[in-house]
Amino acid sequence: MNIIVCIKQVPNTTDVKIDPVTNTLIREGVESVINPFDAYAIEEAVRLKERCGGKVTVLTMGPPQAENALREALALGCDEAVLVSDRKFAGSDTWATSYTLAAAIRKIGDFDVILCGKQASDGDTAQVGPGISAHLDIPQVTYVKKIEEISGTVAKVERMTEEGYDVVETPLPCLFTVVKEINTPRLPSLKGMMRAKSAKPLKWTAEDIEADPAALGLDGSPTRVIKIFTPEQRKGGEMLKGDTADISKELVELLKDLVI
Amino acid sequence: MDYLLTEQQAMIRDLARKIADEKIKPVAAHYDETEEFAWPIMKILADSDLFGVYLPEQYGGLGGGILDMCLVTEELSRACGGIALGYAGTGLGTLPILLYGSEEQKQRFLPAIAGGKKLAAFCITEAEAGSDAGSIKTTARKEGGKYILNGTKQWITNAGEAEIYTVIASTDKSKGVRGASAFIIEKGTKGLTFGKKEKKMGIRASATREVILTDCEVPAENLISREGMGYIIAMKTFDSSRPGVAAQAVGIAQGALDHAVEYSRTRIQFGQPISSFQAIQHMLADMGTQVEAARALVYATARMVDSGARSVAKESAMAKLFASDVAMKVTTDAVQIFGGYGYMREYPVEKYMRDAKITQIYEGTSQIQRNIIAANMIKESIKK
Numbered sequence: 001m002n003i004i005v006c007i008k009q010v011p012n013t014t015d016v017k018i019d020p021v022t023n024t025l026i027r028e029g030v031e032s033v034i035n036p037f038d039a040y041a042i043e044e045a046v047r048l049k050e051r052c053g054g055k056v057t058v059l060t061m062g063p064p065q066a067e068n069a070l071r072e073a074l075a076l077g078c079d080e081a082v083l084v085s086d087r088k089f090a091g092s093d094t095w096a097t098s099y100t101l102a103a104a105i106r107k108i109g110d111f112d113v114i115l116c117g118k119q120a121s122d123g124d125t126a127q128v129g130p131g132i133s134a135h136l137d138i139p140q141v142t143y144v145k146k147i148e149e150i151s152g153t154v155a156k157v158e159r160m161t162e163e164g165y166d167v168v169e170t171p172l173p174c175l176f177t178v179v180k181e182i183n184t185p186r187l188p189s190l191k192g193m194m195r196a197k198s199a200k201p202l203k204w205t206a207e208d209i210e211a212d213p214a215a216l217g218l219d220g221s222p223t224r225v226i227k228i229f230t231p232e233q234r235k236g237g238e239m240l241k242g243d244t245a246d247i248s249k250e251l252v253e254l255l256k257d258l259v260i
Numbered sequence: 261m262d263y264l265l266t267e268q269q270a271m272i273r274d275l276a277r278k279i280a281d282e283k284i285k286p287v288a289a290h291y292d293e294t295e296e297f298a299w300p301i302m303k304i305l306a307d308s309d310l311f312g313v314y315l316p317e318q319y320g321g322l323g324g325g326i327l328d329m330c331l332v333t334e335e336l337s338r339a340c341g342g343i344a345l346g347y348a349g350t351g352l353g354t355l356p357i358l359l360y361g362s363e364e365q366k367q368r369f370l371p372a373i374a375g376g377k378k379l380a381a382f383c384i385t386e387a388e389a390g391s392d393a394g395s396i397k398t399t400a401r402k403e404g405g406k407y408i409l410n411g412t413k414q415w416i417t418n419a420g421e422a423e424i425y426t427v428i429a430s431t432d433k434s435k436g437v438r439g440a441s442a443f444i445i446e447k448g449t450k451g452l453t454f455g456k457k458e459k460k461m462g463i464r465a466s467a468t469r470e471v472i473l474t475d476c477e478v479p480a481e482n483l484i485s486r487e488g489m490g491y492i493i494a495m496k497t498f499d500s501s502r503p504g505v506a507a508q509a510v511g512i513a514q515g516a517l518d519h520a521v522e523y524s525r526t527r528i529q530f531g532q533p534i535s536s537f538q539a540i541q542h543m544l545a546d547m548g549t550q551v552e553a554a555r556a557l558v559y560a561t562a563r564m565v566d567s568g569a570r571s572v573a574k575e576s577a578m579a580k581l582f583a584s585d586v587a588m589k590v591t592t593d594a595v596q597i598f599g600g601y602g603y604m605r606e607y608p609v610e611k612y613m614r615d616a617k618i619t620q621i622y623e624g625t626s627q628i629q630r631n632i633i634a635a636n637m638i639k640e641s642i643k644k
Contacts, residue, residue: 186304186307187279187283187308188308189308190272190275190310190312190313190322191322192309193271194268194322
């Protein structure tokens with residue numbers, strides 16, 4: 001079974017601060033880590049390999065230092081690593097990012113399962129995973145909390161919903177995004193870390209993945225960010241006191257004043 | 261302080277620290293209370309390859325030495341000296357095979373230990389042979405291609421949990437210590453049973469039991485080295501393992517110190533944190549200095565062992581003596597800094613004090629260490 005796991009390097013959210021002037025994340029000097037949700041995807045990929053045999057390829061798009069995230073994934077049991085990195089990718093939104101990753105996956109070639117974390121802790125969009133499956137025209141199951149059964153051609157998974165979970169059967173290849181309930185990620189092994197230290201992740205540019213230049217980076221991104229701001233903190237409500245008849249009238253007047 | 265560790269050693273230390281912080285700290289009080297053996301933690305240590313850091317690569321290890329083992333033991337002991345002993349006790353049980361085992365024995369036993377699939381235990385102590393290790397009563401009688409062992413070993417760390425036991429028994433009583441021999445006995449061997457689990461003051465997550473040998477048949481190929489080498493094997497094993505006990509002591513002391521420093525910053529008395537009082541500051545300063553001095557001695561000794569030095573008995577004894585005394589002193593002072601809270605089992609520091617005490621007792625009491633140190637000093641002086 002060939003498994004591809006897509007990860008993102010994100011700032012460690014426990015020490016992220018917002019620039020009060022620009023209202024953007026201060027990324028300088030902040031430690032980068034693997035997106036916590038992707039850690040579950042990596043673990044599930046390695047468990048699938050242990051269960052069914054095969055190979056895990058870890059893929060990321062990002063600046064050159066994203067190689068560190070790939071090495072970490074290799075230390076956790078992934079077999080091969082691919083970094084897609086190019087100035088042309090700068091400014092990509094979820095559409096352009098998923099297009100780029102899909103192009104890289106086509107170049108990797110044969111695969112049965114693609115695993116992603118349910119969302120990234122910095123952007124929180126949860127769109128890239130589904131985007132990849134759309135670009136590749138394969139089925140997707142989001143918020144997977146358990147892979148019940150999996151064979152060469154079909155998988156049965158539990159998909160978390162607000163009320164409980166759905167059991168979904170899907171043909172393979174398929175893309176799954178996973179939630180943290182799916183497993184407890186292992187710690188790296190020393191042998192894995194040493195192997196990772198000397199490993200050489202593949203590095204692909206826009207040209208290598210034969211991507212359409214117009215679909216990349218800021219130009220390929222339909223999303224326009226108009227404004228980012230920290231929402232004003234909600235002030236406490238007002239409690240009306242008195243008997244029911246009085247406060248009902250008072251409430252109506254207040255609502256009238258607010259023109260609701 | 262920078263101890264000029266290799267990149268690999270720093271990696272080992274960091275991973276052990278991560279496991280200690282993330283996996284052991286949250287469960288340390290539970291295992292102390294229940295006295296259960298922390299198998300889930302042993303599994304994590306195994307999966308992380310930490311059991312093999314000091315074993316040669318050809319047997320599935322990482323090719324490091326005693327210093328590497330000390331780094332792991334110290335970091336794990338910062339979180340729990342009892343759980344760390346499942347690891348360190350395996351090291352002790354493994355050393356006789358590593359130091360004196362035949363190539364065939366190493367190939368047979370070391371890979372499973374390096375991979376953490378099997379724990380080991382070292383069995384020398386008996387009811388009437390503690391510090392006086394030469395007076396063991398367990399016997400091994402050769403019969404054809406096997407030895408028949410009879411006797412009871414006491415207070416054996418990892419007993420019942422381990423799969424591999426290295427046992428010192430007398431093959432010739434008339435020769436005293438020169439009649440002792442070392443054997444490898446696997447769990448499941450007929451005649452090998454275990455006594456009840458001991459209830460202890462500290463290191464309660466560690467399993468301590470009797471190992472009972474009743475006409476236990478051990479194949480002759482499980483004899484380590486040759487007959488009569490048992491006492492030498494045991495003493496050389498201790499020379500290499502004592503830095504490990506010392507590292508456990510350093511870890512316990514550091515763990516207690518970390519708690520004490522943090523608590524002193526947050527505990528308000530007389531309208532200010534108690535860390536602002538010189539009385540507390542000076543205690544912390546002494547504790548920090550003692551721990552660092554102990555660590556420096558332990559690492560230097562471990563490096564000396566790893567360099568292949570001919571005799572390390574004196575230095576190993578010094579490291580264990582000093583570090584265990586530091587652990588007792590520092591953990592006692594940590595309880596003092598916590599005051600009444602420190603005495604309560606709801607707070608973490610009294611456990612460190614209970615755990616520290618054993619480091620002054622096992623693998624040779626502090627008094628025996630002084631005997632070894634002095635004997636070597638006098639011997640060196642005569643040779644001059």
